Amino acid sequence: MDLIKQYNEKELTVIVKDKIDTTTAPDFENEITDEMGKFDSLIIDFTDLEYISSAGLRVLVSTEKKLKPENIPSLIKVNDTIKEILVMSGFDKILNIE
DSSP states (O other): EEEEEEEETTTEEEEEEEEEOOTTHHHHHHHHHHHTTSSSSSEEEEEEEEEEOOHHHHHHHHHHHGEEEEETOEEEEHHHHHHHHHTTHHHHGGGBBB
């Protein structure tokens, strides 16, 4: 997993490339958790992500649950491959994807 964090004012964009699997999902979650309280909106950019496992999907749902009570908007930018995974798993109904 290759991960880059960028701030634009109080908007955090997390760009993730390669893959998120059982090995890398905890690192992905820690990178987001470390930034909690520092941003007003979150964009997760998966446009160059090749694969996401169920462990990665759990991180997305967990993150959404943490942001929702704080009314922090989130957006997940996806490519066709990742979108298909999110749609097939029903996550498109609980996550804001583009």
